Amino acid sequence: MxxxxxxxxxxxxxxxxxxxxxxxxxxxxxxxxxxxxxxxxxxxxxxxxxxxxxxxxxxxxxxxxxxxxxxxxxxxxxxxxxxxxxxxxxDYLPAQLTDEELATMISDAIRETGAEGPRGMGQVMKVVNPKIAGRAEGSRVAAEVKRQLAG
Known part of the structure; x- marks a missing residue:
């Protein structure tokens, strides 16, 4: 158990x-x-x-x-x-990531995958989701990935 x-x-x-x-x-x-x-x-x-x-x-x-x-x-x-x-x-969930920590993890994942533009979102999400696991809501992660890939 x-x-x-x-x-x-x-x-x-x-x-x-x-x-x-x-x-x-x-x-x-x-x-x-x-x-x-x-x-x-x-x-x-x-x-x-x-x-x-x-x-x-x-x-x-x-x-x-x-x-x-x-x-x-x-x-x-x-x-x-x-x-x-x-x-x-x-009280039973892991501590949530700050916006800065989340942005850093996503930018690392973008560098790691070499993803560019909106089409690379799936690649980045595959790499970043296991690292984040329960420490940030999915919609928050997706929004930050979109923001960084667009910019």
Missing amino acids: SELKDRLKSDLTTAIKARDKVRTGTLRMVLAAISTEEAAGSTQRVLGDDEVVTLLTREAKKRREAAEAFEKGGRPEQAQAERAESAVIS
């Missing part, structure tokens, strides 16, 4: 004992999503830490998008609840 999944389970126990409703609910939801992912497909499998990080990133993104939708819909209480869940999930 992955270390991250073990940490999530032990933190759930701690949250239950502390009667922390937000953390308890969020961790239960995340562990349920992990179990669902492990059971999906034709055979049962165990997720590794990198797969759990990918799942956590996806869940955090869902919460951010839901918070924005609730905010636009005039439901600030639900938006705040979604942000609170997102904050709990973020």
Whole structure:
């Protein structure tokens, strides 16, 4: 079993004992999503830490998008609840790259691949995505690659 999944389970126990409703609910939801992912497909499998990080990133993104939708819909209480869940999930994600770190990694990848113009985006993304893995949102990475290839 992955270390991250073990940490999530032990933190759930701690949250239950502390009667922390937000953390308890969020961790239960995340562990349920992990179990669902492990059971999906034709055979049962165990997720590794990198797969759990990918799942956590996806869940955090869902919460951010839901918070924005609730905010636009005039439901600030639900938006705040979604942000609170997102904050709990973020505790388990690797530290996000700063804009400068991201720009440096992408410019290195562009030099490495020799890519030029918009057609080289796929080459650069193939090289840079494994290095970034969970430390920056895909849309942010793609926007920076486009910016650097255009300039």
